[in-house]
Amino acid sequence: MTAAAAMAAYALLVGAVAPYALARARWAHRAPGIAVLAWQGLSLTFVVATVLGVGHLACSGQGVHHGLLGLLGVCGPAGLAAVPFPATPAGAASLLAPATVALLPVGALVRTVRRARRERREHADLLRMIGSEAVEHGVTVVEHARAAVYCLPGRGGRIVATRGALTALTEEQFRAVLEHERAHMRGRHHLPRMAAQGFAAAFPWLPLARLAREQTALLLEMVADDRALRFHSRDALATAMCEVAAGSVPRPALGAGGPGALIRLRRILSPQGVPSRAARLGLVAASAAAPALPLLLACGSL
C-alpha cells in the first residue's frame, strides 16, 4: 500500500508539477534537443510510475505482489526466477489492471502512427497530381499562391514549397528554409512528434501530455532553426519566417500560449549560448534516470 502511494505521488509530481517547471525552464530553449529528450523522459516516467502504482494496488493482499515485478523482469533474471507466475485466476486478474494502463499509451501511439502514415500517403498522392519537381533545389513545387514550405517526413520523404513561398523569398532566404526542413528530415523529427501526439491522445486530461506535445513541436522547430543557422545568416532565416507567415492564410488569434513563431524569431535574432557540457550531460542523465527511478523504488519495496 505504501509503495502504491509512493508511486501515485511520483506519478502526480511527474504528470502535473514537473511539466510546468520544464515548460518554463530557461535552459530548454538553449538546448532544445535535450529538452525534447527530457519531455520524452517525463512521459515515459509517468507511464512506468502509473503502471507500477496500479500494479501494486491490484496485487496487494493477493499474495501475488511479486508476480507483477517478476513479469516485468525489472529485478533481473534472478528475481524473475524467484517469483512464480501467478497461476490463480485472481492473480491473473490482478495483472490485468496494470497491463491495461500500459496498453493505453501503446494503443494510442499505434493509432497516431497509422493515421500519420495514411495522411502522408494521401498527401504524396496529391503531390503527384499537382506538384512538379524543381531540379535545382530538389524540392516539389506546388502552384499555389499562399506561402508555405513544409516537409513530408518518413520513407520517400520530400520538401514541398508553394509558388507563393518561392515568390516571397530571396534565394538566400529560401536556402535557409530548405536547410531547416532538411534538418527535420535528417533528424527524423516526426518520430518524437508522433510519440508526443500519441501520449497526448492517451491522456488528454494530463497537463504533462498537453505540454509535452506543444513543447516538443516547438523545440523541434528550434533544433531545425539552429541547424539552418550553421550555414545561413540570422537575418535570412528570421526574414524568411516573417515572409512565409505573412504570405500564408491568417488564422484567428490563438488562445493561451501564443504562437511559437514569435518565440522562435526572438531566439534566432538574439541567441543565447548553449549550456556547458557538464550541464548538458547532467540533463541527459536525469532524463534517462527519471523513468528508472520508479522501477528501483518498486524493487526496493519488495
Add this chain to the structure above:
Amino acid sequence: MRQLGELEAEIMDRLWTWGRPATAREIRDDLNRKRPIAYSTVKTVAEILFGKGMLAREKDGRAWLYTAACTRQRYTAARMADALEGSPDPAGALLSFVEQISADEVQALRSALRAARRRSGS
C-alpha cells in the same frame, strides 16, 4: 496501388493541359508515347477518377468523352487549403516551417525583426 496513383496523375495532367474533352483512347495513345499501357487500364482509371468526382463525362457516339471537373488551379487551391489550413495539429504528418498565425502576430514578428535590425545597424 502506387501505379494507380501515378496513372491517375498522368490522366489528370493530360486533361488539364489539353483543356478539352477527350476519350480514353486518345489519352491512351498519348500515354503510349512514353510506355505501353492497355486501353482497358486507362478506361478503368478514368472511371475511378469519374467516381471520385475529378472527371466529368458525356456520351459521344459509342465512346465516353472525359473532361476535368475543375481546373488545375482550383483543384490545387482547394486541396492545399485542406492540407495547410485544416486542423492546426493533425497527426503531425507534415512539418511546416512556420505555423499559421494571425495578422496581429505577423505584425509582432515584423516589428521584432525591425527592432533587431536597428540594434545591429546602430
